Amino acid sequence: MPMYVRFQASKELQDLAYELIEKARDGGKLGKGANEATKYVERGQAKIVVMAEDVTPEEILAHMPILCEEKNVPYTYVPSKEELGNAAGLGIPTSAIAIVNPGREKDLVDNLIKKLESVKKQG
Structure with a gap:
């Protein structure tokens, strides 16, 4: 498991995250990539962040x-x-x-947030 992965998300959580991104890309607003995601988190504008587990180098x-x-x-x-890029419509x-x-x-x-909170309490 990469160093930045703090818990293992279940298949159900992963599918929910992909579905949410696919739906939000049309009617909502996404920060795409590590830099944009970082900016939105720092500004307090991000509602939730979804990270890929297969990123290299992990330091990203x-x-x-x-x-x-x-x-x-x-x-x-x-x-x-x-798959994360595809869900966001990036290609x-x-x-x-x-x-x-x-x-x-x-x-x-x-x-999704409620389910994540219960996973973190158990883990």
């Missing part, structure tokens, strides 16, 4: 979990930067996505 995302915890921004992981791999405005998908964001 080493700061992200710490920053998210400092700013109280929930975060989760998905296995593939390729290229991406290391991280910050959901800034979920559009009509606020309930889906809240649902």
Whole structure:
């Protein structure tokens, strides 16, 4: 497991994260890539951050979990930067996505955050 991965997200959480990104990209606003995601987290604008587990070098995302915890921004992981990029409509791999405005998908964001909180309490 890469050094920046703090917990193992279940398949259900991963699928929910991909679904949320796919829906939010149309009616909402996403921060795409490690740099944009970092900016939105630092500004307190990110609702949730989704990171790929297969990013190399790992240092690209080493700061992200710490920053998210400092700013109280929930975060989760998905296995593939390729799939993460596709979910965001990029057509290229991406290391991280910050959901800034979920559009009509606020309930889906809240649902994912609740599930993440229960996973972290158990872990």
